[in-house]
Amino acid sequence: KSNMHNSTITDQTKLQGNVKRYAAKQAALQIIAKPLLANNTVKIVNMPAVVDIKPLLKLTENLGGTFSFSDTNTVEINTCCLTNTIATDDIVKTMRATILVLGPLLSRFGHCEVSLPVGCAIGQRPIDLHLKALEQMGANITIHAGYVQAEAPDGLQGAHIIFDKITVTGTANIVMAAALAKGTTNITNAAREPEVVQLCEILRDSGVVITGIGTAELSIAGTGGKLVDIVPFDVIPDRIEAGTYLCAAGISNSTVTLENVRPDHLEAVTGKLEEMGFDIDTTENTMTIHPTDTIKPVTIVTQEYPAFPTDMQAQFMALATQAEGTSTIEERLFENRFMHVSELQRLGADIKLNGHTATVIGPSLLSGTDVMATDLRASSAMVIAANIAEGTTQVHRIYHLDRGYENLEKKLGDLGAKIERLSE
Numbered sequence: 304k305s306n307m308h309n310s311t312i313t314d315q316t317k318l319q320g321n322v323k324r325y326a327a328k329q330a331a332l333q334i335i336a337k338p339l340l341a342n343n344t345v346k347i348v349n350m351p352a353v354v355d356i357k358p359l360l361k362l363t364e365n366l367g368g369t370f371s372f373s374d375t376n377t378v379e380i381n382t383c384c385l386t387n388t389i390a391t392d393d394i395v396k397t398m399r400a401t402i403l404v405l406g407p408l409l410s411r412f413g414h415c416e417v418s419l420p421v422g423c424a425i426g427q428r429p430i431d432l433h434l435k436a437l438e439q440m441g442a443n444i445t446i447h448a449g450y451v452q453a454e455a456p457d458g459l460q461g462a463h464i465i466f467d468k469i470t471v472t473g474t475a476n477i478v479m480a481a482a483l484a485k486g487t488t489n490i491t492n493a494a495r496e497p498e499v500v501q502l503c504e505i506l507r508d509s510g511v512v513i514t515g516i517g518t519a520e521l522s523i524a525g526t527g528g529k530l531v532d533i534v535p536f537d538v539i540p541d542r543i544e545a546g547t548y549l550c551a552a553g554i555s556n557s558t559v560t561l562e563n564v565r566p567d568h569l570e571a572v573t574g575k576l577e578e579m580g581f582d583i584d585t586t587e588n589t590m591t592i593h594p595t596d597t598i599k600p601v602t603i604v605t606q607e608y609p610a611f612p613t614d615m616q617a618q619f620m621a622l623a624t625q626a627e628g629t630s631t632i633e634e635r636l637f638e639n640r641f642m643h644v645s646e647l648q649r650l651g652a653d654i655k656l657n658g659h660t661a662t663v664i665g666p667s668l669l670s671g672t673d674v675m676a677t678d679l680r681a682s683s684a685m686v687i688a689a690n691i692a693e694g695t696t697q698v699h700r701i702y703h704l705d706r707g708y709e710n711l712e713k714k715l716g717d718l719g720a721k722i723e724r725l726s727e
Protein backbone atom coordinates (compact mmCIF):
# COMPACT_ATOMS: atom_id res chain seq x y z
CA LYS A 304 0.00 0.00 0.00
CA SER A 305 1.29 3.49 -0.62
CA ASN A 306 2.66 5.02 2.54
CA MET A 307 -0.04 7.62 2.64
CA HIS A 308 -0.14 9.22 5.99
CA ASN A 309 -3.49 10.23 7.33
CA SER A 310 -4.87 11.38 10.62
CA THR A 311 -8.10 10.26 12.19
CA ILE A 312 -10.36 12.61 14.05
CA THR A 313 -13.31 11.22 15.93
CA ASP A 314 -16.46 12.95 17.07
CA GLN A 315 -17.15 16.51 17.97
CA THR A 316 -14.98 17.82 20.73
CA LYS A 317 -14.86 21.15 22.45
CA LEU A 318 -11.31 22.38 22.80
CA GLN A 319 -10.03 23.86 26.01
CA GLY A 320 -6.67 25.15 27.08
CA ASN A 321 -3.59 26.99 25.93
CA VAL A 322 -1.43 26.56 22.88
CA LYS A 323 2.28 27.33 23.07
CA ARG A 324 3.21 28.40 19.61
CA TYR A 325 6.24 28.08 17.43
CA ALA A 326 7.89 30.29 14.97
CA ALA A 327 6.87 31.36 11.51
CA LYS A 328 8.07 29.01 8.79
CA GLN A 329 7.71 31.77 6.21
CA ALA A 330 9.92 34.07 8.26
CA ALA A 331 12.35 31.24 8.90
CA LEU A 332 12.79 30.54 5.19
CA GLN A 333 13.84 34.11 4.48
CA ILE A 334 16.04 34.02 7.53
CA ILE A 335 17.87 30.85 6.49
CA ALA A 336 18.81 32.50 3.20
CA LYS A 337 20.10 35.61 4.94
CA PRO A 338 23.34 34.13 6.38
CA LEU A 339 24.50 33.92 2.75
CA LEU A 340 25.19 37.63 3.26
CA ALA A 341 27.06 37.05 6.50
CA ASN A 342 30.70 36.67 7.43
CA ASN A 343 29.86 35.35 10.88
CA THR A 344 28.06 32.39 12.38
CA VAL A 345 24.41 33.39 12.55
CA LYS A 346 22.43 32.19 15.57
CA ILE A 347 18.69 31.69 15.06
CA VAL A 348 16.52 31.01 18.09
CA ASN A 349 12.95 29.70 17.93
CA MET A 350 13.41 28.08 14.51
CA PRO A 351 10.29 26.04 13.65
CA ALA A 352 11.01 22.33 13.24
CA VAL A 353 8.83 21.95 10.15
CA VAL A 354 9.55 20.05 6.95
CA ASP A 355 9.94 23.14 4.76
CA ILE A 356 13.00 24.27 6.70
CA LYS A 357 15.04 21.19 5.85
CA PRO A 358 15.59 21.70 2.09
CA LEU A 359 16.95 25.22 2.65
CA LEU A 360 19.35 24.01 5.34
CA LYS A 361 20.46 21.15 3.10
CA LEU A 362 20.99 23.62 0.26
CA THR A 363 23.09 25.79 2.56
CA GLU A 364 25.25 22.70 3.19
CA ASN A 365 25.44 21.89 -0.52
CA LEU A 366 26.72 25.40 -1.13
CA GLY A 367 29.51 24.79 1.38
CA GLY A 368 27.89 26.22 4.48
CA THR A 369 27.46 24.44 7.79
CA PHE A 370 24.67 24.40 10.36
CA SER A 371 24.14 22.82 13.74
CA PHE A 372 21.17 22.62 16.06
CA SER A 373 21.89 23.14 19.76
CA ASP A 374 18.26 22.16 20.47
CA THR A 375 15.13 21.42 18.41
CA ASN A 376 14.48 25.08 17.74
CA THR A 377 17.93 26.74 17.91
CA VAL A 378 20.33 26.58 14.98
CA GLU A 379 23.65 28.21 14.09
CA ILE A 380 24.46 28.67 10.41
CA ASN A 381 27.88 29.51 9.03
CA THR A 382 28.37 30.43 5.37
CA CYS A 383 31.73 32.20 5.55
CA CYS A 384 33.38 29.72 3.17
CA LEU A 385 30.87 28.81 0.49
CA THR A 386 32.39 26.74 -2.29
CA ASN A 387 29.54 26.59 -4.78
CA THR A 388 26.72 28.75 -6.07
CA ILE A 389 24.45 26.20 -7.71
CA ALA A 390 21.06 25.35 -6.21
CA THR A 391 20.27 22.03 -7.86
CA ASP A 392 16.81 20.91 -8.90
CA ASP A 393 16.72 17.91 -6.55
CA ILE A 394 16.47 20.39 -3.70
CA VAL A 395 14.60 23.28 -5.31
CA LYS A 396 11.85 20.94 -6.52
CA THR A 397 11.12 19.89 -2.92
CA MET A 398 10.61 23.46 -1.74
CA ARG A 399 10.17 26.33 -4.15
CA ALA A 400 11.11 29.00 -1.60
CA THR A 401 14.73 27.95 -2.05
CA ILE A 402 14.55 30.64 -4.74
CA LEU A 403 15.37 32.91 -1.79
CA VAL A 404 19.07 32.08 -2.26
CA LEU A 405 19.10 33.74 -5.69
CA GLY A 406 19.41 37.34 -4.51
CA PRO A 407 22.02 36.79 -1.78
CA LEU A 408 24.22 34.41 -3.85
CA LEU A 409 24.18 36.68 -6.90
CA SER A 410 24.94 39.75 -4.86
CA ARG A 411 27.76 38.07 -2.94
CA PHE A 412 29.48 36.06 -5.70
CA GLY A 413 28.46 37.83 -8.91
CA HIS A 414 27.09 34.56 -10.33
CA CYS A 415 24.77 31.71 -9.39
CA GLU A 416 22.51 29.06 -10.89
CA VAL A 417 19.20 28.21 -9.28
CA SER A 418 16.90 25.53 -10.62
CA LEU A 419 13.69 27.17 -11.83
CA PRO A 420 11.10 26.50 -9.11
CA VAL A 421 8.04 24.72 -10.43
CA GLY A 422 4.54 25.83 -9.58
CA CYS A 423 2.66 23.95 -6.92
CA ALA A 424 -0.86 22.70 -6.31
CA ILE A 425 -2.25 26.17 -5.64
CA GLY A 426 -0.84 27.96 -8.62
CA GLN A 427 1.86 28.52 -11.22
CA ARG A 428 3.95 30.64 -8.82
CA PRO A 429 6.07 32.55 -11.37
CA ILE A 430 9.27 34.39 -10.37
CA ASP A 431 9.34 36.85 -13.28
CA LEU A 432 9.24 39.83 -10.92
CA HIS A 433 12.28 38.56 -8.98
CA LEU A 434 14.27 38.20 -12.23
CA LYS A 435 13.18 41.53 -13.73
CA ALA A 436 14.27 43.35 -10.56
CA LEU A 437 17.68 41.67 -10.53
CA GLU A 438 18.16 42.59 -14.20
CA GLN A 439 17.40 46.21 -13.27
CA MET A 440 20.23 45.87 -10.72
CA GLY A 441 22.62 44.89 -13.50
CA ALA A 442 22.32 41.11 -13.60
CA ASN A 443 22.35 39.14 -16.85
CA ILE A 444 19.74 36.43 -16.43
CA THR A 445 19.10 33.54 -18.76
CA ILE A 446 16.92 30.48 -18.32
CA HIS A 447 18.79 27.45 -19.62
CA ALA A 448 17.98 23.76 -19.19
CA GLY A 449 15.57 24.47 -16.35
CA TYR A 450 18.01 26.68 -14.48
CA VAL A 451 18.07 30.40 -13.81
CA GLN A 452 21.63 31.41 -14.71
CA ALA A 453 22.44 34.79 -13.23
CA GLU A 454 25.66 36.76 -13.78
CA ALA A 455 26.70 40.12 -12.35
CA PRO A 456 30.49 40.14 -12.76
CA ASP A 457 30.83 43.71 -11.48
CA GLY A 458 28.41 43.06 -8.62
CA LEU A 459 24.85 44.37 -8.44
CA GLN A 460 24.05 48.07 -8.68
CA GLY A 461 21.36 49.80 -6.61
CA ALA A 462 18.27 50.63 -8.70
CA HIS A 463 14.68 51.84 -8.31
CA ILE A 464 12.53 48.69 -8.40
CA ILE A 465 8.80 49.11 -8.93
CA PHE A 466 7.05 45.76 -8.37
CA ASP A 467 4.05 45.32 -10.70
CA LYS A 468 2.58 42.97 -8.07
CA ILE A 469 3.27 42.73 -4.36
CA THR A 470 5.49 39.66 -3.94
CA VAL A 471 6.64 38.37 -0.55
CA THR A 472 9.67 36.30 -1.56
CA GLY A 473 10.32 38.70 -4.44
CA THR A 474 10.69 41.56 -1.97
CA ALA A 475 12.86 39.41 0.33
CA ASN A 476 15.12 38.38 -2.56
CA ILE A 477 15.67 42.00 -3.64
CA VAL A 478 16.19 43.27 -0.08
CA MET A 479 18.94 40.68 0.40
CA ALA A 480 20.46 41.38 -3.04
CA ALA A 481 20.37 45.13 -2.36
CA ALA A 482 22.10 44.69 1.01
CA LEU A 483 25.42 43.82 -0.68
CA ALA A 484 24.90 45.87 -3.87
CA LYS A 485 26.80 49.07 -4.74
CA GLY A 486 24.65 52.11 -4.09
CA THR A 487 21.07 52.45 -2.90
CA THR A 488 18.08 50.38 -4.00
CA ASN A 489 14.57 51.81 -3.64
CA ILE A 490 11.70 49.35 -3.79
CA THR A 491 8.21 50.66 -4.58
CA ASN A 492 5.20 48.40 -3.89
CA ALA A 493 7.24 46.24 -1.50
CA ALA A 494 5.55 43.47 0.50
CA ARG A 495 4.84 44.44 4.12
CA GLU A 496 4.29 40.95 5.55
CA PRO A 497 5.76 40.62 9.09
CA GLU A 498 8.33 38.12 7.84
CA VAL A 499 9.65 40.72 5.36
CA VAL A 500 9.65 43.34 8.13
CA GLN A 501 11.67 41.01 10.38
CA LEU A 502 14.18 40.34 7.59
CA CYS A 503 14.68 44.10 7.16
CA GLU A 504 14.92 44.73 10.93
CA ILE A 505 17.62 42.08 11.35
CA LEU A 506 19.66 43.49 8.46
CA ARG A 507 19.21 47.01 9.87
CA ASP A 508 20.27 45.86 13.34
CA SER A 509 23.28 44.21 11.66
CA GLY A 510 24.40 47.52 10.18
CA VAL A 511 22.70 47.66 6.78
CA VAL A 512 21.06 51.08 6.29
CA ILE A 513 17.39 50.35 5.49
CA THR A 514 14.55 52.88 5.76
CA GLY A 515 10.81 52.55 5.20
CA ILE A 516 10.63 49.22 7.05
CA GLY A 517 6.99 48.13 7.36
CA THR A 518 5.91 50.35 4.49
CA ALA A 519 5.55 49.69 0.77
CA GLU A 520 8.53 51.98 0.05
CA LEU A 521 11.89 50.48 1.10
CA SER A 522 15.31 52.06 0.66
CA ILE A 523 18.43 49.90 1.15
CA ALA A 524 21.94 51.35 1.08
CA GLY A 525 24.16 48.50 -0.13
CA THR A 526 27.52 47.67 1.48
CA GLY A 527 29.19 47.34 -1.92
CA GLY A 528 30.03 43.70 -1.36
CA LYS A 529 31.17 43.85 2.28
CA LEU A 530 29.59 40.94 4.14
CA VAL A 531 27.36 41.62 7.12
CA ASP A 532 27.80 40.66 10.77
CA ILE A 533 24.29 39.35 11.39
CA VAL A 534 23.03 39.70 14.96
CA PRO A 535 21.32 36.75 16.72
CA PHE A 536 17.52 36.94 16.88
CA ASP A 537 14.29 35.07 17.58
CA VAL A 538 12.08 34.16 14.64
CA ILE A 539 8.69 35.87 14.93
CA PRO A 540 5.67 33.74 15.89
CA ASP A 541 3.73 32.24 13.00
CA ARG A 542 0.62 34.35 12.41
CA ILE A 543 -0.90 31.72 10.09
CA GLU A 544 -0.44 28.95 12.65
CA ALA A 545 -2.01 31.22 15.27
CA GLY A 546 -4.94 32.00 12.97
CA THR A 547 -5.39 28.29 12.30
CA TYR A 548 -5.79 27.55 16.02
CA LEU A 549 -8.23 30.44 16.40
CA CYS A 550 -10.37 28.87 13.66
CA ALA A 551 -10.08 25.43 15.27
CA ALA A 552 -11.34 26.93 18.53
CA GLY A 553 -14.03 29.01 16.83
CA ILE A 554 -15.55 26.16 14.84
CA SER A 555 -15.83 24.03 18.01
CA ASN A 556 -17.11 26.96 20.07
CA SER A 557 -14.27 26.62 22.55
CA THR A 558 -12.26 28.96 24.71
CA VAL A 559 -8.61 28.71 23.72
CA THR A 560 -5.65 30.91 24.62
CA LEU A 561 -2.64 31.27 22.34
CA GLU A 562 0.65 32.18 24.01
CA ASN A 563 3.69 33.72 22.33
CA VAL A 564 1.67 35.27 19.54
CA ARG A 565 1.76 38.73 17.92
CA PRO A 566 -1.87 39.98 17.83
CA ASP A 567 -0.71 42.97 15.77
CA HIS A 568 0.20 40.51 12.96
CA LEU A 569 -3.35 39.13 12.89
CA GLU A 570 -5.58 42.21 12.85
CA ALA A 571 -7.39 41.31 9.60
CA VAL A 572 -8.01 37.77 10.86
CA THR A 573 -9.17 38.95 14.30
CA GLY A 574 -11.46 41.46 12.62
CA LYS A 575 -13.17 38.74 10.59
CA LEU A 576 -13.57 36.45 13.64
CA GLU A 577 -15.18 39.33 15.53
CA GLU A 578 -17.50 39.97 12.54
CA MET A 579 -18.52 36.30 12.90
CA GLY A 580 -19.46 36.94 16.52
CA PHE A 581 -16.40 35.73 18.44
CA ASP A 582 -14.87 37.82 21.22
CA ILE A 583 -11.09 37.86 21.23
CA ASP A 584 -9.13 39.20 24.20
CA THR A 585 -5.54 40.15 23.48
CA THR A 586 -2.49 41.13 25.50
CA GLU A 587 0.88 42.02 23.98
CA ASN A 588 1.66 38.36 23.27
CA THR A 589 -1.47 36.32 23.95
CA MET A 590 -4.90 35.91 22.32
CA THR A 591 -7.96 34.27 23.85
CA ILE A 592 -10.96 33.42 21.70
CA HIS A 593 -14.35 32.94 23.39
CA PRO A 594 -17.37 31.00 22.09
CA THR A 595 -20.34 32.71 20.46
CA ASP A 596 -23.90 31.39 20.55
CA THR A 597 -24.38 32.14 16.86
CA ILE A 598 -21.61 32.13 14.26
CA LYS A 599 -22.46 34.88 11.79
CA PRO A 600 -21.68 34.57 8.07
CA VAL A 601 -18.70 36.50 6.68
CA THR A 602 -17.41 38.08 3.48
CA ILE A 603 -13.72 37.50 2.80
CA VAL A 604 -11.42 38.79 0.03
CA THR A 605 -7.82 37.60 0.22
CA GLN A 606 -5.20 40.30 -0.39
CA GLU A 607 -1.66 41.17 0.58
CA TYR A 608 -0.73 42.11 4.15
CA PRO A 609 -2.13 43.84 6.17
CA ALA A 610 -5.39 42.74 4.50
CA PHE A 611 -6.87 39.24 4.95
CA PRO A 612 -4.19 36.60 4.18
CA THR A 613 -4.69 33.99 1.45
CA ASP A 614 -3.02 31.46 3.79
CA MET A 615 -6.06 31.70 6.08
CA GLN A 616 -8.67 31.28 3.32
CA ALA A 617 -9.14 27.51 3.59
CA GLN A 618 -9.38 27.58 7.39
CA PHE A 619 -12.08 30.27 7.26
CA MET A 620 -14.00 28.29 4.67
CA ALA A 621 -14.16 25.39 7.13
CA LEU A 622 -15.37 27.78 9.84
CA ALA A 623 -17.94 29.37 7.50
CA THR A 624 -19.64 25.97 7.03
CA GLN A 625 -20.95 26.44 10.59
CA ALA A 626 -22.11 30.05 10.21
CA GLU A 627 -25.86 30.77 10.24
CA GLY A 628 -26.23 32.09 6.70
CA THR A 629 -24.35 32.62 3.47
CA SER A 630 -20.64 33.55 3.45
CA THR A 631 -18.64 34.54 0.38
CA ILE A 632 -14.89 33.97 0.03
CA GLU A 633 -12.95 35.47 -2.88
CA GLU A 634 -9.39 34.22 -3.54
CA ARG A 635 -7.43 36.94 -5.34
CA LEU A 636 -3.81 35.76 -5.08
CA PHE A 637 -3.70 32.22 -6.39
CA GLU A 638 -5.46 30.71 -9.37
CA ASN A 639 -6.14 27.29 -7.84
CA ARG A 640 -6.57 27.61 -4.12
CA PHE A 641 -10.03 26.04 -3.76
CA MET A 642 -9.07 22.34 -3.80
CA HIS A 643 -10.38 22.01 -0.25
CA VAL A 644 -13.92 22.86 -1.47
CA SER A 645 -14.67 19.40 -2.85
CA GLU A 646 -13.16 17.77 0.23
CA LEU A 647 -15.32 19.91 2.55
CA GLN A 648 -18.34 19.02 0.37
CA ARG A 649 -17.58 15.34 1.02
CA LEU A 650 -18.02 16.07 4.74
CA GLY A 651 -21.40 17.64 3.95
CA ALA A 652 -20.56 21.31 3.47
CA ASP A 653 -22.81 23.32 1.12
CA ILE A 654 -20.39 25.33 -1.04
CA LYS A 655 -20.85 26.74 -4.52
CA LEU A 656 -17.85 27.73 -6.63
CA ASN A 657 -18.02 30.47 -9.22
CA GLY A 658 -14.58 31.30 -10.59
CA HIS A 659 -12.51 32.79 -7.78
CA THR A 660 -15.47 33.16 -5.42
CA ALA A 661 -16.86 30.45 -3.16
CA THR A 662 -20.31 30.79 -1.59
CA VAL A 663 -20.67 28.86 1.65
CA ILE A 664 -24.19 28.22 2.96
CA GLY A 665 -24.33 27.27 6.61
CA PRO A 666 -24.76 25.80 9.02
CA SER A 667 -24.16 22.28 7.65
CA LEU A 668 -24.04 19.16 9.74
CA LEU A 669 -20.70 17.60 8.84
CA SER A 670 -20.34 13.82 8.92
CA GLY A 671 -17.01 12.07 9.01
CA THR A 672 -15.68 10.20 5.99
CA ASP A 673 -12.42 9.77 4.04
CA VAL A 674 -11.10 13.07 2.71
CA MET A 675 -7.84 14.21 1.16
CA ALA A 676 -5.43 16.95 2.14
CA THR A 677 -4.37 18.73 -1.06
CA ASP A 678 -1.96 21.46 0.07
CA LEU A 679 -0.54 22.89 3.26
CA ARG A 680 -3.34 25.17 4.39
CA ALA A 681 -6.12 23.01 2.97
CA SER A 682 -4.79 20.20 5.22
CA SER A 683 -5.31 22.29 8.32
CA ALA A 684 -8.80 23.24 7.11
CA MET A 685 -9.71 19.56 6.82
CA VAL A 686 -8.44 18.84 10.33
CA ILE A 687 -10.44 21.79 11.69
CA ALA A 688 -13.65 20.65 9.93
CA ALA A 689 -13.12 17.00 10.90
CA ASN A 690 -12.86 18.03 14.53
CA ILE A 691 -16.56 18.93 14.57
CA ALA A 692 -17.80 16.37 12.04
CA GLU A 693 -19.91 13.54 13.44
CA GLY A 694 -18.07 10.23 13.53
CA THR A 695 -14.57 9.51 12.35
CA THR A 696 -12.80 11.32 9.54
CA GLN A 697 -9.70 9.98 7.83
CA VAL A 698 -7.69 12.85 6.38
CA HIS A 699 -5.34 11.29 3.81
CA ARG A 700 -2.01 12.70 2.58
CA ILE A 701 -1.68 14.64 5.81
CA TYR A 702 2.06 14.95 5.18
CA HIS A 703 1.25 18.35 3.58
CA LEU A 704 0.53 19.58 7.10
CA ASP A 705 4.10 18.99 8.27
CA ARG A 706 5.45 21.55 5.82
CA GLY A 707 4.18 24.40 7.93
CA TYR A 708 2.83 23.11 11.25
CA GLU A 709 4.90 21.67 14.07
CA ASN A 710 3.03 18.93 15.97
CA LEU A 711 -0.42 20.15 14.98
CA GLU A 712 -2.16 16.98 16.07
CA LYS A 713 -0.36 17.00 19.42
CA LYS A 714 -1.31 20.62 20.08
CA LEU A 715 -4.95 20.01 19.10
CA GLY A 716 -4.89 16.77 21.11
CA ASP A 717 -3.66 18.70 24.16
CA LEU A 718 -6.70 20.95 23.69
CA GLY A 719 -9.01 17.92 23.78
CA ALA A 720 -9.36 16.95 20.12
CA LYS A 721 -9.50 13.20 19.51
CA ILE A 722 -6.91 13.01 16.78
CA GLU A 723 -4.23 10.51 15.92
CA ARG A 724 -1.83 10.01 13.09
CA LEU A 725 -1.86 6.66 11.37
CA SER A 726 0.16 5.51 8.44
CA GLU A 727 -1.13 2.99 5.97
Ligand code: EPZ
Binds near residue numbers: 428434
Ligand atom coordinates in the same frame (compact mmCIF):
# COMPACT_ATOMS: atom_id res chain seq x y z
C1 EPZ B 1 4.63 33.58 -0.03
O1 EPZ B 1 4.71 32.96 -1.30
C2 EPZ B 1 4.31 32.48 0.97
N1 EPZ B 1 5.39 31.49 0.94
C3 EPZ B 1 2.97 31.83 0.60
O2 EPZ B 1 2.67 30.89 1.63
C4 EPZ B 1 1.90 32.90 0.62
O3 EPZ B 1 0.66 32.32 0.25
C5 EPZ B 1 2.29 34.00 -0.38
O4 EPZ B 1 3.57 34.54 -0.01
C6 EPZ B 1 1.29 35.15 -0.39
O5 EPZ B 1 1.18 35.68 0.91
C7 EPZ B 1 6.54 31.77 1.58
O6 EPZ B 1 6.71 32.83 2.17
C8 EPZ B 1 7.58 30.70 1.54
P1 EPZ B 1 4.10 35.97 -3.77
P2 EPZ B 1 5.34 33.77 -2.55
O7 EPZ B 1 5.38 36.08 -4.54
O8 EPZ B 1 6.35 34.75 -2.09
C9 EPZ B 1 2.40 36.54 -8.16
C10 EPZ B 1 2.10 28.87 2.56
O9 EPZ B 1 0.95 28.44 2.66
N2 EPZ B 1 3.82 36.65 -8.55
O10 EPZ B 1 3.79 37.00 -2.74
O11 EPZ B 1 5.72 32.77 -3.57
C11 EPZ B 1 2.04 35.14 -7.68
O12 EPZ B 1 1.65 34.33 -8.78
C12 EPZ B 1 2.57 29.51 1.28
O13 EPZ B 1 2.95 28.91 3.51
C13 EPZ B 1 4.14 36.89 -9.89
O14 EPZ B 1 3.25 37.01 -10.74
O15 EPZ B 1 4.05 34.56 -3.06
C14 EPZ B 1 0.89 35.39 -6.74
O16 EPZ B 1 -0.31 35.51 -7.49
C15 EPZ B 1 1.63 29.22 0.16
N3 EPZ B 1 5.43 36.99 -10.25
C16 EPZ B 1 1.19 36.76 -6.14
O17 EPZ B 1 2.14 37.37 -7.02
C17 EPZ B 1 6.45 36.88 -9.33
O18 EPZ B 1 7.63 37.00 -9.72
C18 EPZ B 1 1.79 36.70 -4.75
O19 EPZ B 1 2.91 35.83 -4.82
C19 EPZ B 1 6.11 36.64 -7.98
C20 EPZ B 1 4.80 36.53 -7.61
